[in-house]
Amino acid sequence: MxxxxxxxxxxxxxxxxxxxxxxxxxxxxxxxxxxxxxxxxxxxxxxxxxxxxxxxxxxxSKEEIFRALVTYMSHLTRTWIYERVAESPDRLAAEREGVKAFVEFVRQHKNLYRIVSEAQFVAEDAYRDYYTTFANSYRENLQLAADNSEIRGGDFDVWAWALIGMNVFVGMRFAAWEDAQSADDIAESITDLIGNGMLGSKGS
Amino acid sequence: MxxxxxxxxxxxxxxxxxxxxxxxxxxxxxxxxxxxxxxxxxxxxxxxxxxxxxxxxxxxSKEEIFRALVTYMSHLTRTWIYERVAESPDRLAAEREGVKAFVEFVRQHKNLYRIVSEAQFVAEDAYRDYYTTFANSYRENLQLAADNSEIRGGDFDVWAWALIGMNVFVGMRFAAWEDAQSADDIAESITDLIGNGMLGSKGS
DNA sequence: CTGAAACATGAATCAACATTCAAGTTCTGA
DNA sequence: TCAGAACTTGAATGTTGATTCATGTTTCAG
Structure with missing residues (x-):
């Protein structure tokens, strides 16, 4: 295998x-x-x-050390975000902390971010594992939050991938490419969007 | 330059x-x-x-033809989605059509999708141009929709990148990696999320 | 028709590494 | 203290493939 x-x-x-x-x-x-x-x-x-x-x-081989690195970095990313999110009182707060943590992580580890992205081409199975693992735990957390009435129901599988994509692209644009905006502001805008939607009245 | x-x-x-x-x-x-x-x-x-x-x-050089290809493909993607979205009655309908169009595009053009992603490493400036152009027009469309009271206000710059990331990742997972789910269902789940948020009551 | 510009050809050049290997050095357990 | 295992070394090998070039062939304006 x-x-x-x-x-x-x-x-x-x-x-x-x-x-x-x-x-x-x-x-x-x-x-x-x-x-x-x-x-x-x-x-x-x-x-x-x-x-x-x-x-x-x-x-x-060259590929083998690259794979070892991807594994190492997934662990690093997950650990970093997990620790920052763990104490959040509810799901939306967790999302806010998650975005902040990810933006900060990318700003401190621009190399690592690039490596994970490149894994898509060099070691696609490792890349898929990386995000699939992430998405699965995301989906479960959404389900738990729904059971707990913190959020409403939905297709949590699709939502999980959508939310990961948001984080990755916002991280790319506002962390890897440019440092100007504060992680807090970015996280707030995202939380605002996914919490209340584009239609709902402004929350908070 | x-x-x-x-x-x-x-x-x-x-x-x-x-x-x-x-x-x-x-x-x-x-x-x-x-x-x-x-x-x-x-x-x-x-x-x-x-x-x-x-x-x-x-x-x-090899790089030059690759760049020519990326340019060609950005044009193709934009045209395809633009045509499909143009007649939407409001912003949310446009988002729904956009997701559908993108999923279908990826399913028909897996090669092109891969090429654009790889541009990130081979021709980063072309890659940035690609998404930046996309994000700018996205932002303007959001602003127009807000002026028109179709959606509420927000940080449309961040929102635009978030929405693009959602599309890209959902496209990767449910179109490039797997064809099973219908584009309609996926688009509906996404529209539901970004329209009403995770907190709001289920719409439509 | 004619010469110059445009285009086509593919063998030869050249540089860049990934990987191997034979020979040495250091560590560790008994 | 000593043998063998673990580790280190860097020159040599071999492959791959981008790019060049000298030599034809085709096109087309005048």
């Missing part, structure tokens, strides 16, 4: 783990700055301060 | 125009199926039925 799991190269010693970690951090920068195809293994090893051959002690 | 306009190679004869057109059509397939980096100039010329060298009579 996974063409790379055939021989995962897991370090046995502390030195090995440290070197692998250095390579991963270097790859984050190299892939982020140059993109998958422009990125060079030699660029990664140079940034990591190890010899070229060392790379292949820890990874079987 | 544009590093490629230095020597645009515009055909002077009918034969030349036809060959250029064949190359563009071949490129659409080659880039769509293999992605920018996997695509080969020789693949394009083979599909077009011309010799390798002929390519450089019409384009200065």
């Amino acid at each position: 996974n063409q790379h799991s055939s021989s995962e190269k897991i370090p046995k010693t502390r030195r090995g783990r440290e070197t692998r970690e250095k390579l991963l951090q270097a790859a984050e920068i190299e892939f982020g700055e140059r993109g998958f195809h422009e990125a060079a293994i030699s660029g990664i090893t140079q940034r990591a301060g190890v010899a070229l051959g060392t790379f292949y002690v820890y990874f079987n | 544009n590093q490629h306009s230095s020597s645009e190679k515009i055909p002077k004869t009918r034969r030349g125009r036809e060959t250029r057109e064949k190359l563009l059509q071949a490129a659409e397939i080659e880039f769509g199926e293999r992605g920018f980096h996997e695509a080969a100039i020789s693949g394009i010329t083979q599909r077009a039925g011309v010799a390798l060298g002929t390519f450089y009579v019409y384009f200065n």
Whole structure:
């Protein structure tokens, strides 16, 4: 099923783990700055301060380290947003915090954002997993909120993907491309839209 | 400003125009199926039925023909959606038609959709232009609708990007990845969400 | 009809890496 | 302390494919 799991190269010693970690951090920068195809293994090893051959002690291919990076970053994104959203009193507040958290995350991790997007082409299965996992938990949260009468009913599967798309594009435009607007204002505009709709009277 | 306009190679004869057109059509397939980096100039010329060298009579580089393709496709997308949306009686109906049109467009043009997404990395300025143009006209339409009391006020700049993101992600999930759900149902769920919000009572 | 411009050809060039490998160095458990 | 496992090294290999170029062929204005 996974063409790379055939021989995962897991370090046995502390030195090995440290070197692998250095390579991963270097790859984050190299892939982020140059993109998958422009990125060079030699660029990664140079940034990591190890010899070229060392790379292949820890990874079987360029694609393999890229996948490892995507996995690492999905985890990072999810954790970051989850922590920020956890204490929200209701669903709409959670959406507001979610947008804020995502915008701030993108502003701090422009490289990571680019890498995830590029996964769409380099490792499509990893990319689909990334957003599908996200969408599933989103859908469940919407369902819970509906059960709790915080929001009304709807097609939560479609809604989840729609809401993710909103976050991604707003994050791209107002965080990755431009820093000017405050995350608060953006989050407020979004919350306003999805809370009350384009027809309803202005809430809050 | 544009590093490629230095020597645009515009055909002077009918034969030349036809060959250029064949190359563009071949490129659409080659880039769509293999992605920018996997695509080969020789693949394009083979599909077009011309010799390798002929390519450089019409384009200065692989990137140049890719950009030409993106421009061509933005035009195609916009035209398609515009025609479908034009007769809508009000903004919400226009949104519904827009989602439907986009889903159907993606289902018929999976190659083109992929190419535009990849432009993000290969020709970022073209990609930004593509969505920025889209967002600007979206924003103006929202403003007109508000002036006309079809919708209430809001931060239409943010709203426009949010709505585009919704379309793109819903299109990706329910059109590019999977054909099962009807475009009508999807459009209805989206319209329901953005029309009435998550709080408002179910409309229509 | 005719010469110059436009167009077509595909073998040859050239550079850029990904990946391999044979030889050395460091670590660790007993 | 020592053998073998783990790790490191960087030159060499091999492939791929974009781009160039010298040489034909076709078109078309005058």
